[in-house]
Amino acid sequence: QSAVTLYGLIDVSVGQAQAPGAAANKGVDSGNMTTSFWGVKGSEDLGGGLSAVFALESFLRADVAAAGRFGADTFWARSAYVGLSSGAGTVTLGRNTTSLFVNTLIFNAFGDSFGFSPAIRQTFTSGNNFQVSGDTGWSDSVKYASPRFGGLTFTAHAALGEGNGGRNFGLSALYFGGPLGAGFAWQKVEKGGTTPDTTAWQLGASFNMAPVKFYAQYGTSDNKTIDNTTKVLGLGADWTIGNGKALLQWGKLSPDAGADRKTLSFGYDYLMSKRTDLYAVYMHDKLDGLSAGKSYGLGIRHRF
Amino acid sequence: QSAVTLYGLIDVSVGQAQAPGAAANKGVDSGNMTTSFWGVKGSEDLGGGLSAVFALESFLRADVAAAGRFGADTFWARSAYVGLSSGAGTVTLGRNTTSLFVNTLIFNAFGDSFGFSPAIRQTFTSGNNFQVSGDTGWSDSVKYASPRFGGLTFTAHAALGEGNGGRNFGLSALYFGGPLGAGFAWQKVEKGGTTPDTTAWQLGASFNMAPVKFYAQYGTSDNKTIDNTTKVLGLGADWTIGNGKALLQWGKLSPDAGADRKTLSFGYDYLMSKRTDLYAVYMHDKLDGLSAGKSYGLGIRHRF
Amino acid sequence: QSAVTLYGLIDVSVGQAQAPGAAANKGVDSGNMTTSFWGVKGSEDLGGGLSAVFALESFLRADVAAAGRFGADTFWARSAYVGLSSGAGTVTLGRNTTSLFVNTLIFNAFGDSFGFSPAIRQTFTSGNNFQVSGDTGWSDSVKYASPRFGGLTFTAHAALGEGNGGRNFGLSALYFGGPLGAGFAWQKVEKGGTTPDTTAWQLGASFNMAPVKFYAQYGTSDNKTIDNTTKVLGLGADWTIGNGKALLQWGKLSPDAGADRKTLSFGYDYLMSKRTDLYAVYMHDKLDGLSAGKSYGLGIRHRF
Numbered sequence: 001q002s003a004v005t006l007y008g009l010i011d012v013s014v015g016q017a018q019a020p021g022a023a024a025n026k027g028v029d030s031g032n033m034t035t036s037f038w039g040v041k042g043s044e045d046l047g048g049g050l051s052a053v054f055a056l057e058s059f060l061r062a063d064v065a066a067a068g069r070f071g072a073d074t075f076w077a078r079s080a081y082v083g084l085s086s087g088a089g090t091v092t093l094g095r096n097t098t099s100l101f102v103n104t105l106i107f108n109a110f111g112d113s114f115g116f117s118p119a120i121r122q123t124f125t126s127g128n129n130f131q132v133s134g135d136t137g138w139s140d141s142v143k144y145a146s147p148r149f150g151g152l153t154f155t156a157h158a159a160l161g162e163g164n165g166g167r168n169f170g171l172s173a174l175y176f177g178g179p180l181g182a183g184f185a186w187q188k189v190e191k192g193g194t195t196p197d198t199t200a201w202q203l204g205a206s207f208n209m210a211p212v213k214f215y216a217q218y219g220t221s222d223n224k225t226i227d228n229t230t231k232v233l234g235l236g237a238d239w240t241i242g243n244g245k246a247l248l249q250w251g252k253l254s255p256d257a258g259a260d261r262k263t264l265s266f267g268y269d270y271l272m273s274k275r276t277d278l279y280a281v282y283m284h285d286k287l288d289g290l291s292a293g294k295s296y297g298l299g300i301r302h303r304f
Numbered sequence: 305q306s307a308v309t310l311y312g313l314i315d316v317s318v319g320q321a322q323a324p325g326a327a328a329n330k331g332v333d334s335g336n337m338t339t340s341f342w343g344v345k346g347s348e349d350l351g352g353g354l355s356a357v358f359a360l361e362s363f364l365r366a367d368v369a370a371a372g373r374f375g376a377d378t379f380w381a382r383s384a385y386v387g388l389s390s391g392a393g394t395v396t397l398g399r400n401t402t403s404l405f406v407n408t409l410i411f412n413a414f415g416d417s418f419g420f421s422p423a424i425r426q427t428f429t430s431g432n433n434f435q436v437s438g439d440t441g442w443s444d445s446v447k448y449a450s451p452r453f454g455g456l457t458f459t460a461h462a463a464l465g466e467g468n469g470g471r472n473f474g475l476s477a478l479y480f481g482g483p484l485g486a487g488f489a490w491q492k493v494e495k496g497g498t499t500p501d502t503t504a505w506q507l508g509a510s511f512n513m514a515p516v517k518f519y520a521q522y523g524t525s526d527n528k529t530i531d532n533t534t535k536v537l538g539l540g541a542d543w544t545i546g547n548g549k550a551l552l553q554w555g556k557l558s559p560d561a562g563a564d565r566k567t568l569s570f571g572y573d574y575l576m577s578k579r580t581d582l583y584a585v586y587m588h589d590k591l592d593g594l595s596a597g598k599s600y601g602l603g604i605r606h607r608f
Numbered sequence: 609q610s611a612v613t614l615y616g617l618i619d620v621s622v623g624q625a626q627a628p629g630a631a632a633n634k635g636v637d638s639g640n641m642t643t644s645f646w647g648v649k650g651s652e653d654l655g656g657g658l659s660a661v662f663a664l665e666s667f668l669r670a671d672v673a674a675a676g677r678f679g680a681d682t683f684w685a686r687s688a689y690v691g692l693s694s695g696a697g698t699v700t701l702g703r704n705t706t707s708l709f710v711n712t713l714i715f716n717a718f719g720d721s722f723g724f725s726p727a728i729r730q731t732f733t734s735g736n737n738f739q740v741s742g743d744t745g746w747s748d749s750v751k752y753a754s755p756r757f758g759g760l761t762f763t764a765h766a767a768l769g770e771g772n773g774g775r776n777f778g779l780s781a782l783y784f785g786g787p788l789g790a791g792f793a794w795q796k797v798e799k800g801g802t803t804p805d806t807t808a809w810q811l812g813a814s815f816n817m818a819p820v821k822f823y824a825q826y827g828t829s830d831n832k833t834i835d836n837t838t839k840v841l842g843l844g845a846d847w848t849i850g851n852g853k854a855l856l857q858w859g860k861l862s863p864d865a866g867a868d869r870k871t872l873s874f875g876y877d878y879l880m881s882k883r884t885d886l887y888a889v890y891m892h893d894k895l896d897g898l899s900a901g902k903s904y905g906l907g908i909r910h911r912f
Contacts, residue, residue, distance in 0.1 A: 004614050004615070004912050006308050006310060006344060006614060007308070008344070008360075010358050010360070010384075010385075010386040010398070011386070012385070012386050012397040012398045013397075014397065014446065014464075025466060025467055026464065026466070027444055027464045027466035027467075028397060028398070028443075028444040028445065028446065028463075028464055028466075030398065038344060038360060040614060040616070040646060040912075042912045044881060044883055044884055044910070044912075046880045046881050046884060047881075050880070052880065052881075052883070052884040052908070052910045054618050054910050054912060056616075056618070056646060056668070056670075060360070060379070060380060060384065061384075062360075062380070062384040062385065062386065062397075062398040062399065063384075063397075063398055063399070063443060063444050064378060064399070064443045064444065065378045065379070065380040065381050065382075065383075065384040065398070065399035065441070065443055066378040066379055066380065067378075067379035067380065074672060074673045074674040074675075075668070075673070075674055075675035076668060076670070076673040076674065076675065077673050078673075079673075080618075080638075080668065080669075080670040080671075080673040081618075081620070081670065082618040082619070082620050082670065082908055082909075082910045083908065084908065093620040093621075093622065093636060093670075093671075093907075093908065094618070094620045094636070094638065094670040094671055094673070095670065095671070095672070095673035137673070139636075139671060139672045139673055140635055140636040140671050140672065141636065142622065142636065159636075160622075160634065160635045160636055161635075162633060162634070162635035162636075163633055163635075272350045272354070272356065273348060273350050273356075275348055275356070276348055276350060276356040299397075300356075300386055300387065300388065300397065301386075302348070302356045302358050302386045304308050304344075304346045304348075304358060310612050310614060310648060311612070312648070312664075314662050314664070314688075314689075314690040314702070315690070316689070316690050316701040316702045317701075318701065318750065318768075329770060329771055330768065330770070331748055331768045331769075331770035331771075332701060332702070332747075332748040332749065332750065332767075332768055332770075334702065342648060342664060364664070364683070364684060364688065365688075366664075366684070366688040366689065366690065366701075366702035366703065367688075367701075367702055367703070367747060367748050368682060368703070368747045368748065369682045369683070369684040369685050369686075369687075369688040369702070369703035369745070369747055370682040370683055370684065371682075371683035371684065576654045576658070576660065577652060577654050577655075577660075579652055579660070580652055580654060580660040603701075604660070604690055604691065604692065604701065605690075606652070606660045606662050606690045608612050608648075608650045608652075608662060
């Protein structure tokens with residue numbers, strides 16, 4: 001018998017999704033604010049300040065009742081690791097979330113929203129030649145997360161190529177003190193025979209002037225495979241109003257070669273509880289030379 | 305940390321399955337009385353009579369140790385929804401069970417048995433041109449279930465086409481009072497590019513004269529794609545004997561064009577507890593012009 | 609509401625895998641000491657010494673965050689059964705683990721290690737014509753496990769062909785008394801149209817002279833499809849040292865026609881707790897006529 005936690009998040013919304021220059025699709029969608037998932041995790045106290053930790057997390061699409069973020073996604077793609085944690089930090093082996101993804105989601109008003117966050121979308125989904133490669137989690141990887149030194153933590157992350165491209169490396173640092181948050185992440189991706197080799201870095205910051213919190217991030221992704229560097233700038237704020245937050249985020253993606261992209265999202269997230277919120281969001285997504293994509297959603301997000 | 309329930313049902317039997325005019329297959333089968341599944345569900349009290357609800361339910365085939373009802377089934381096909389519930393009713397978004405399926409299973413002696421219930425089989429699996437289309441659950445859907453008004457409840461259900469055919473709509477009403485139960489369900493299916501468009505309605509009733517309970521249902525499914533209307537009539541009874549029930553159900557499917565089908569099932573379901581039962585069932589399935597299919601099963605069904 | 613246990617095991621290691629005559633692959637691997645999995649199980653007391661039991665167990669590859677032991681594996685391939693247990697034994701229906709696999713894992717120093725156990729590898733994975741067929745679990749099967757008679761238990765297991773080859777049968781007996789353990793397993797596999805028909809038997813024994821425990825097993829697998837019989841001999845020991853065990857196992861596979869295989873594995877398994885261990889293992893795998901495969905791993909295994 002064991003102390004295992006079964007948990008997850010379901011996010012379903014009704015609205016419209018429209019890519020720049022494309023037709024609009026109305027429908028019911030899953031995971032626009034946070035990608036829906038379920039998981040199992042636990043830890044075991046081994047004595048002497050040491051503990052074993054593990055997590056298995058599986059994305060899902062509640063709208064079409066399917067596992068994964070897309071048809072060919074692996075079942076445990078969100079996380080699948082086991083490791084040890086102590087006062088000297090935590091080492092986990094398996095599938096580990098990248099620190100670049102964590103840095104991106106911390107320093108923008110829309111968090112880890114693949115549906116509406118300009119920062120997340122421009123860094124991770126803006127066309128094969130512009131985005132960072134290697135996904136938001138790395139398989140076959142070892143990750144180290146430091147303990148807290150004052151407000152400072154850092155991570156190191158490596159994934160082995162295993163005959164399918166080279167290795168991936170990542171480094172990050174994160175600082176929180178008083179109203180200020182700041183983060184830096186760097187990563188180099190060579191794993192995966194068909195994915196582009198990219199090197200990326202990103203600086204992020206937040207400043208809390210309650211009831212308003214400001215966000216900024218800037219970074220570049222250097223696609224070595226086609227020799228193209230892309231800059232991504234993000235600025236945003238959230239404003240606590242009543243039992244919720246007004247959200248505003250703007251982002252600009254500028255590749256050396258290729259069209260600029262400017263994305264603006266705003267909305268309101270009403271917190272029914274710590275675990276359940278309702279949201280209404282609009283996103284205006286402009287790619288130079290194409291008509292703007294206009295997307296919106298009215299949704300519910302529940303953590304269990 | 306959260307209050308999540310992990311639950312499910314495993315039904316495995318040994319027996320024979322034979323379609324009319326086809327060879328008999330002996331073997332171990334899963335889900336003949338109730339399709340096996342596991343799931344996770346929960347609710348959160350949001351105060352003021354409001355609560356958040358969710359469910360994720362995954363069919364499985366215990367005999368071959370596989371997920372889904374069939375190879376290409378989506379993982380969470382039984383249910384995948386999140387929503388809000390209050391004194392004004394419950395609204396859920398995602399994958400929701402249809403009320404036509406619920407009406408069919410309530411008003412026949414074999415419940416939701418895809419293996420042995422004439423009512424379920426004739427309504428949902430009797431050949432592509434005769435059955436209702438759109439499955440027993442609708443993806444991309446919003447469902448409303450009313451609170452109880454005396455013995456009356458009703459539902460409304462809509463699924464968006466999302467560029468793959470039109471929309472689905474469903475309406476139903478259910479009444480229970482004293483010995484009588486009665487239900488009506490109507491649905492129109494246009495979603496799904498390759499599935500036929502169908503409109504169906506169904507009336508069902510049950511009457512409890514303990515120890516015997518009688519069941520009747522009648523409905524039609526109008527296949528718009530090939531312009532063929534099918535009538536389905538079902539009559540049945542169960543009789544509480546000892547710690548179990550004798551089960552009897554007869555059904556007749558009559559399409560405008562195509563062969564009539566008459567199916568008779570009978571058996572005994574022994575309740576070892578509220579959660580575990582043993583069953584022995586025989587089904588005689590006759591399609592005009594073909595030799596009868598003779599199927600039977602001896603099985604165990606366990607709810608967890 | 610029900611008493612369900614959510615459990616599993618995650619085993620991830622860093623090291624090298626090399627087949628005889630092939631290139632070495634360095635990387636992060638899952639399940640080298642015990643194949644990683646998660647599962648759900650439970651039992652219900654039905655009174656009178658009778659209980660209902662079930663289990664659903666799903667293999668996983670934590671390194672690549674995927675379900676199953678390989679891409680086409682079924683989701684619940686480790687176990688998917690329901691049954692009844694009493695003083696007269698336990699009968700389970702569905703997917704049941706074979707007793708030949710259990711006998712193999714009990715009587716060797718590396719247990720159920722598909723990565724490093726010579727016994728497991730030579731019996732279950734040594735090339736299509738040499739290994740036993742029919743996998744370590746049989747779908748569509750009924751298994752009986754006897755109660756304990758003194759130190760003796762036995763099992764009987766049958767899987768139906770269901771039109772895809774013939775039936776499988778298995779019989780086994782297991783004895784534990786004082787320092788001695790002994791087991792016998794026999795099985796005949798005809799199920800599966802494309803898998804070879806094989807008949808196999810195996811004797812195993814262990815003798816505990818604390819702090820050292822010795823293991824021996826011998827068996828043959830007779831491939832009827834190509835008329836080739838393979839003998840497998842295994843000898844091993846573990847030695848409790850400190851909070852762990854030194855492990856040593858040697859095995860020899862000798863087919864009538866085809867190259868002999870000699871495999872030697874040794875290592876140390878450090879028990880951080882009953883649920884968590886760290887291991888370091890080296891395996892030298894020699895197939896006549898090819899250069900030896902040299903594999904090793906440094907890993908962590910956590911049961912939850």
